[in-house]
Amino acid sequence: MGMFSKTCEYALRAVFLIAHRTADGGRVGIKDIAASIDSPEYFLAKILQDLSKREIVQSVKGPNGGFYMDSKNLSRPLADVVEAVDGNSIFTGCALGMPECSSNKPCPLHNNFMNVRNQLQQMLTSVSIGQFNEELNLGITHLKR
Amino acid sequence: MGMFSKTCEYALRAVFLIAHRTADGGRVGIKDIAASIDSPEYFLAKILQDLSKREIVQSVKGPNGGFYMDSKNLSRPLADVVEAVDGNSIFTGCALGMPECSSNKPCPLHNNFMNVRNQLQQMLTSVSIGQFNEELNLGITHLKR
DNA sequence: ATAAATAAAGATAAAAATATCTTTTATTAT
């Protein structure tokens, strides 16, 4: 596995796709999303169900329904998606999995790790979900092989 | 979960502990290690079995046997442990889990993520397993709550 | 009102990660 869980990877890709596809006010359905990001449809449905409850994305049922994001959603930091799915242990947890990370009782890697962990958090909080739309429009960046 | 798998977290803690405890040429047994780093004994045994095969740690059976590390082991970069356990996807994989990470067909997060990923790799390759012994000796750093 | 479309919810399954127990092999001390 990489830095994030598979669930979180799909969530991030889906969120980028929805942001990209519904910036004009439209909706995008689960089948379409799954195909566009190469993810298992039913599994992704569960993930989006959850993101919808957590108000990271929005949805409407019925004909012409689907998922979308309003401008408030688009301006959220990407860190919100990661935290919603994987929790905050990646931002606050000990590198060696000790019950908590604190400089009171640091593990050997504490100082070195804090740098990396903080840079990850800084990066994810400083970018918004929506800011990648333009490059997606231009075909510079991609969400599937 | 944090940045590494649970297996990897235990591996890292165990490796630090073995390095610390056997710098004088002794051995340390699995029960002792497990107790010292707060890990499930049998599970850790499997992990160390594997690290032993991969020559990250060394071991001898029988009375006064146990695990240890020679000076060559001690000078290995910590990245070797992570890679042995979790593979190299954390160093080379796409943030969004696309089949490969490449600047030819980058995902939206590629540039931002590369920074973080490279800093993690840089950090883990620039520190050696053994270099944390002194602080462990001094009781400045810890391997269990 | 009715039918069609679509996400939500619920139930189940498969795979992978984590954990435990038992048996075997190698080493050491006597």
Next chain:
DNA sequence: ATAATAAAAGATATTTTTATCTTTATTTAT
């Protein structure tokens, strides 16, 4: 040689993650 010790290897179990299928509820269009 024998017995004791400790890791290696093998087998099994549990939990979590990932994945799929079915049913229900909501919305829209007719």
